[in-house]
Amino acid sequence: MNSPRSKGRPSQALLSRKKIADSALILIEENGYEKLTMARIARHMGVAPSALYNHVSNKHELLILVEDAVMAQVETVPLDAALDGSVAPLEAIERWAESYRAVFARHAPLVEVIASVPVSGAPRAVQMYEKVARVFELAGVAQELILPRVIMLESFIYGSALDVNAPANLFEVPEDYE
DSSP states (O other), rough: OOOOOOOOOOSSOOOOHHHHHHHHHHHHHOOOGGGGGGGHHHHHTTOOOOHHHHTTHHHHHHHHHHHHHHHHTTTHHHHHHHHSSOOOOHHHHHHHHHHHHHHHHTGGGGHHHHHHHTTOOHHHHHHHHHHHHHHHHHOOOHHHHHHHHHHHHHHHHHHHHHHHHHHTTOOOOOOOOO
């Protein structure tokens, strides 16, 4: 028989920003972004909604946590390899982009959210983008063209990730179409 929990704070923290982000990701994947609420996350985690606000101030801050958790799933080892000279920059960018697409294909409902939430406050996302920029620079891309190139590539990645989940018959034309 389990003894009841003693009063006061538990010896180990029940919540953390990472645990909140992980729960939010699970709920988004199950129910979609539009049904994500602090109350649902709290219920999922078995805590009172007020407990979440000790770790995140509002839904916007929650979305930044989610963005960072998703971006942390993108493989950056190829970028590191390019920066240490063991992989060509183009190959590194290709491998990074493939990983980025695969992550967002699994998290397609988050594309719109992630694409519209600033990266400030998402340290792993910022770190990833800094590596990408350094690899572009290593490849000889002029400083003022790096951000436009990243935006262009990211737009392609997001569109491709969404396309993975598109219906197979998307381009079928009816026989009676004129």
